[in-house]
Amino acid sequence: MIEILAAGSAASQPPGWTAxxxxxxxxxxxxxxxxxxQMRQQKAHAERVAGLKRGDEVVTAGGLVGKIVKVDxxxxxxxxxxxVRVRAVRSTIGEVLQPGSAAPAND
Structure with a gap:
């Protein structure tokens, strides 16, 4: 009788792979x-940074908006x-703005 109970309990356990x-x-x-x-965003950012050229209007990670004068x-x-010119680390460029996308606030 003990052997029958032991065999019955072993059969009711699920297979090991289900864990x-x-x-x-x-x-x-x-x-x-x-x-x-996240990998897609990093790849897109790397492409934007690699494609920077003189004349692009950009926003840095710190929020500065400016036009690129020189690229190293x-x-x-x-x-x-x-x-007024500032140097910024190239990888801190967060976004490249489209030309003419926003009207000046003082108009």
Whole structure:
């Protein structure tokens, strides 16, 4: 009688691979909802930074808006007002503005 109970309880346990279904599913969800979109954003930012050229109007990560006057390997020189130039690290350029996208506020 003891042998029959032991055999019955062993047959009712799920297979060993089912313990891996939940962790693997969570990793897949984590990858597709968080990691993959972040990789896409990094790639797009790297393309924007690589394509910087003289005359582009850009916004830095610190919020400065200026026109690129000079592009080096690591730095860009921005003109933020007439006669006011600043150097910024090239990777801190957050966005390249389209020409004529916004009207001046003082008009």
């Amino acid at each position: 891996w279904v939940l962790p693997v599913g969570m990793l897949l969800i984590f990858f597709f909802l968080i990691i993959r979109p 390997e690591r730095f860009v020189e921005l003109e933020i007002a007439k006669g």
